[in-house]
Amino acid sequence: METQVKKTTAYDVVALIVLIVLAFLFIFPLYWIVTGSFKDAIAINSATPEWFPSEPTMDNFVRLFDKPALRWLANTVIMAVAAMVLTCITAAMAGYVLAKKRFFGQKILFSLFVCAMALPKQVILIPLLKEMSFLGLHDSLWAVILPTVGWPFGVFLMKQFSEGIPTELLEAVRIDGAGEIKTFTQIVLPIIKPGIGALAIFTFINSWNDYFLQLIMLNSQEVLTISLGIAKLQTEMSNDFGLIMAGAALGSVPIIVIFLMFQKYFTQGITMGAVKG
Amino acid sequence: MAKSAAPARSHVLARRETFVSYMFLLPCLVFFVGFVIVPMFMCLFTSFFDYTMTDFEFIGLQNYIEIFQDETFLIALRNTVLIVVVSVPTVCIFSLWVASAIYRRKGAVTSFFRCVFYLPVVTGTVAVTVVWKWMFNQYYGLFNYVLSSTNVIDQNISWLGDKRFAIWCIIMILFTTSIGQPIVLYVSALGNVDNSLVEAAEVDGATSFQCFWKIKWPNIMPTTLYILVITTINSFQCFALIQLLTSGGPMNSTNTIMYYIYDTAFKTNQYGYANAMGIILAIIIAVFSALQFKVTGSSKKD
Numbered sequence: 001m002e003t004q005v006k007k008t009t010a011y012d013v014v015a016l017i018v019l020i021v022l023a024f025l026f027i028f029p030l031y032w033i034v035t036g037s038f039k040d041a042i043a044i045n046s047a048t049p050e051w052f053p054s055e056p057t058m059d060n061f062v063r064l065f066d067k068p069a070l071r072w073l074a075n076t077v078i079m080a081v082a083a084m085v086l087t088c089i090t091a092a093m094a095g096y097v098l099a100k101k102r103f104f105g106q107k108i109l110f111s112l113f114v115c116a117m118a119l120p121k122q123v124i125l126i127p128l129l130k131e132m133s134f135l136g137l138h139d140s141l142w143a144v145i146l147p148t149v150g151w152p153f154g155v156f157l158m159k160q161f162s163e164g165i166p167t168e169l170l171e172a173v174r175i176d177g178a179g180e181i182k183t184f185t186q187i188v189l190p191i192i193k194p195g196i197g198a199l200a201i202f203t204f205i206n207s208w209n210d211y212f213l214q215l216i217m218l219n220s221q222e223v224l225t226i227s228l229g230i231a232k233l234q235t236e237m238s239n240d241f242g243l244i245m246a247g248a249a250l251g252s253v254p255i256i257v258i259f260l261m262f263q264k265y266f267t268q269g270i271t272m273g274a275v276k277g
Numbered sequence: 278m279a280k281s282a283a284p285a286r287s288h289v290l291a292r293r294e295t296f297v298s299y300m301f302l303l304p305c306l307v308f309f310v311g312f313v314i315v316p317m318f319m320c321l322f323t324s325f326f327d328y329t330m331t332d333f334e335f336i337g338l339q340n341y342i343e344i345f346q347d348e349t350f351l352i353a354l355r356n357t358v359l360i361v362v363v364s365v366p367t368v369c370i371f372s373l374w375v376a377s378a379i380y381r382r383k384g385a386v387t388s389f390f391r392c393v394f395y396l397p398v399v400t401g402t403v404a405v406t407v408v409w410k411w412m413f414n415q416y417y418g419l420f421n422y423v424l425s426s427t428n429v430i431d432q433n434i435s436w437l438g439d440k441r442f443a444i445w446c447i448i449m450i451l452f453t454t455s456i457g458q459p460i461v462l463y464v465s466a467l468g469n470v471d472n473s474l475v476e477a478a479e480v481d482g483a484t485s486f487q488c489f490w491k492i493k494w495p496n497i498m499p500t501t502l503y504i505l506v507i508t509t510i511n512s513f514q515c516f517a518l519i520q521l522l523t524s525g526g527p528m529n530s531t532n533t534i535m536y537y538i539y540d541t542a543f544k545t546n547q548y549g550y551a552n553a554m555g556i557i558l559a560i561i562i563a564v565f566s567a568l569q570f571k572v573t574g575s576s577k578k579d
Contacts, residue, residue, distance in 0.1 A: 015378040022375075023393045026453065029408045030400055032419070036411070049419050086308075094305035103295035109302070116313055118506070120562050122514050122535055123555035126542045127319035128312065150312030155305055180297050209401040211517045216543075227403040231521060234407055241411045248404035259399040263392060270458055271465040274503045 033252065036245035037061065044242045060246035068221060069250060072229035076208055076251075079141045079225060083148040083207040084200050090149060092196055095158025096188050100165060110159075113152040121151065125216050132217060143217035144225075148207050154199050157273045161195025162188070198269030201262040208255050226251035320552045328549030340553035350554065352529045353537040356444060360533065361512040361565070363448055364455060368508050369501065372456045376463030377489070391464060395457035402454065402517040409450050410522055413437050437523050440530040447518050447531055455511060459504045466500035467493060502573045506566045513562050534558050 036044065038056040097103070098110055128147055132138040137146070165188060173183050189196075211227045218224060224232065230247040237243060259266060299306075324341070327334045344350050372394075379390045397405050412419040413436040421433040436442050470493050478488050516535040519525055525532035525540065532540075534554060542551035 019375070019378055019390060023390060026393050026396055029405060029412075029453075030396060032412065033400075033404060033408045036408070045417055047416060047422065049417075049422055090305040090308060093301040097298040097301040101294055101298045101301075102291075103298035104291075105295075106298075113309070116309070116317075118510070118563070118566060119317070120510060120514050120555075120559055122516060123538075123559050124313065124316040124320055126538070126548060126551055126555065127316040127323065130319065130548070131312075131316055146308060147312040150308035152309055152313065155309075180301075184301070205399060209399075211402045215520075227401060230403045230407060234410070234521065239417075241414075241417065244407050245411070248407050252400040252404040255401065256396070256399050259395075260392065263388070263395075267391065267461055267465075270461045274462050274500065 030252070030256070033245050033248045036241060037249040039242055039245075041242060045239070060242040061250075063243050064246040064250065067229070067233075068224075069226075069229060069247065071222070072224050072226045073250060073254075075141060075223055076225040076227070079144055080204045080207040082141070082145045084203045086145065086149040087154045087203045088196050088200050091154030091158045091199060092189070092192060093184070094155045095160075095195075096162045096165075096184065096192070098155065098159045099162035100167065100170060100188075113155050116152050117156060122212055125213065129216050138217065139219050139223060141218075141223055144207070144210070144213050147213060148203065148210065153273060154203065157199050157202075157269060158192065158195055160272045161192045161198075165191050194265070194268065195272070197262070197265040198272065201258070201266045202269040202273075205255060205259060205266070320555055323549050324553035324556050326549045328547075328552075330546045336549075340550050341557070343550070344554055344557060349529060349532065350534070350537060353525075353532040353534045356529075356531060357513060357515070357533045357535075359444065360448055360451065360515055361509060364451055364512045365505060365508045367452060368455045368459060369504055371452075372459035372504070373463055373501075375456070376460050376467055377493075379460075380464045380467045387464060391461055394460050397454045398457040403521065405450065405454060406518055406521040409446075410437070413446055413522075438527055440527050443523050443527060443531045447515070447522065450518055450522075451512065451515055455508060459508065462500050462504055463497065466497040470496045498573060502569060505569045505573065509565050509569065510562055513558065513565075 035053055037060050038053045038058070039050060040053075040055060040057045040059060043050045043053060043055070098106065129138065129143075132143040132146075137143045169187065170183065173187055178186070209227065211231070214225050214228050215231070218228060226247070230244065230251055233240075233244050233247050325335060325337055327336045327339070375390070375394060379387045411417070415421065415433050415435040415438070418436070420436060421430070424430045425433065434442065436446050474492050475488050478492055483491070514535050515533050516539065519531055519533055519536040520539065523531045525536050535558070538551045538554045538558070541547050541554065
């Protein structure tokens, strides 16, 4: 934004104070997770909460790693990375032709993608589970990866980014005799790279946190994700809040760090995905 | 315009382009058709069947008729509508206020607040839910401690176990996880409003309220519409919070359609019935979205 001298009004000051209070409230649950994970059983189960762990302990984490928590975390990473890579490849290819080529059935296909996006994703989970059982993929990480890749948001986003590729450039490359694949890998990909970055981080975070899909598809101990692991801890030992908070910290801190590192791309992804084509 | 320079593009070329395009689309279509379109049709198809672990028998519209006589469904529908009706306007208004309060500040400040309000989304439903469950706990929870030590309540409240409070607790948590994306969208939309229009109006003596109402609001209308639609879709599908916090209780007071679908499919294995409810939910959402398009679309022309 350009430099603009704007006089500060009383409203601006009040608004800022309100924002700071709200920010505090929004950060608080995360603070409570992280500090809670270092509190001992006495501090956890006392009616008077400790605002900061007076005697920090690693005990919760020791007990957490007695369970296959690292396995849960590894599964989550494998799932999110696989979903991310597959989504980026398929969506980049599809988005490019939808934006830059003229072909039979284009309009209908694009409307189909957009309509599907407006439908409630969770409604199809039950038939999806049946389909996965039929394919023999139920209770494997594929059962959560494949539906994530199928979701058309990525195509939509990549189409938005591909609109920015200069048509003249593509024509010039064509006249020079470059093939379709070469055009895509050498001209198109470098131009839509920021879009792919946005889609990658977006898919990674969403896949990591898609609890409902994971809940329905995964059962066995070996394929549980961190979200399912925490949920399981919660049902099995509902009042062991220290242990549960340690799990919650393990599940959320890595993804928050990734988010903060790439938040610029992420914001861009959300914004571009909303522009109506 | 290189495209229109070749009006007589031969059929051969057009066919080639179509072929190439579909080759590029193929990987995407495999996933899309396989894991979105097929299950969608399966959902619709099996909703006309008495479909359980053992049976698979065509019963026409029987599931749909039963649904509207099912008291639990009607309670779940009422709760779901309550969640949507409360959360959609509050999310929209609140996020618009936050966005307009932060979008003109320094880059780092805007980004800080945007991140903070997005935090509950990134933290993940499960992590957010378990910490709230702890804070709402009757004996060790922060809420009861704060409220009783400030003498607002004289007896600890079982927040999630009390019919009067449980759904409001859910709505509150849902709120914190819903405003992140709208704020990001509004900040960007407000930043894109042509500043010269606003400045010109200010020179002409328009108040900041007039500036907002006459210039910014019509300009951000498409964003508002998009936010209304996504918030509606998400609120209608409220599931994870319910499953983790209350399991629909106490006495169905927090049961939602999505949770009831899950319960029907996985506890009692009535897949056909559950899918029929899914279809109804999809129709309700479609109607709501269409209404929002109509209402906001017509006000834009005024």
